[in-house]
Amino acid sequence: MKKSVKLFAMNSQINDIFTGIKGVIFDYGGTIDSAGDHWSEVIWNAWQKADIAVSKGEFREAYVFAERELARVRHILPQHTFADMLLIKMRLELQWLSENGLFPPALVEEKAKETADLCYKAAEAHVKDAIPVLKTLAEKFPLVLVSNFYGNIESVLKDFGIYRFFKKIIESAVVGVRKPDPEIFRLGVKALGMDPKEVLVVGDSIKKDILPATSIGCHAVWIKGLTWDPAEESTPPAGVPTIDSLSELISK
Numbered sequence: 001m002k003k004s005v006k007l008f009a010m011n012s013q014i015n016d017i018f019t020g021i022k023g024v025i026f027d028y029g030g031t032i033d034s035a036g037d038h039w040s041e042v043i044w045n046a047w048q049k050a051d052i053a054v055s056k057g058e059f060r061e062a063y064v065f066a067e068r069e070l071a072r073v074r075h076i077l078p079q080h081t082f083a084d085m086l087l088i089k090m091r092l093e094l095q096w097l098s099e100n101g102l103f104p105p106a107l108v109e110e111k112a113k114e115t116a117d118l119c120y121k122a123a124e125a126h127v128k129d130a131i132p133v134l135k136t137l138a139e140k141f142p143l144v145l146v147s148n149f150y151g152n153i154e155s156v157l158k159d160f161g162i163y164r165f166f167k168k169i170i171e172s173a174v175v176g177v178r179k180p181d182p183e184i185f186r187l188g189v190k191a192l193g194m195d196p197k198e199v200l201v202v203g204d205s206i207k208k209d210i211l212p213a214t215s216i217g218c219h220a221v222w223i224k225g226l227t228w229d230p231a232e233e234s235t236p237p238a239g240v241p242t243i244d245s246l247s248e249l250i251s252k
Contacts, residue, residue, distance in 0.1 A: 032246070042122055091108065145166045147171055179209065196218045214237055
């Protein structure tokens, strides 16, 4: 028999949201690996620690360029770990800066490695904190991961030791559907074999996780952190609880 999950009494909304829930869908990037912070903020923090002297606006341009390039060309392969992926992303971003006269070409490789390492360590710490939550919830509910990712999420999850917690992985690069299209959450619900009203979605983005999930009838919890666009990501729909940490979903 599966163990029961005790929920924090201090958060009545969280207690209520698990009523009638039979399965849980987790987002990955920004939810499990950065405690609610958009990954642009994680990378920006690493750039500051690495003394990459560009403005926040210039950084964001480089970030957007790299994301579009990764969508256009298959730089990231299924076997790439998170460390591999970060190095590829940092190279693309810093090369863009260099090509636009904003960064010394001779430092691209050195700083790409330095910032990739800083980002990996940050993600590793957040995933470590998430493991007790995933383990506890997986003992009570089947878990499915629904993520916009690059085709290597299985390698990433195995590298971090959390692949075992998920019954099914729904990855945008594999299924051909990306958030905020609600269809990707329908695939997650289908993988659970449940009605949407029996499923709880945990995500960091109101636009990409919470709104599409609730639009098909799922329940949702928003993990709040630093966002790409505070104007879009400041207030969840009525009845959607907000947490600051995944640990708020359970008690020890």
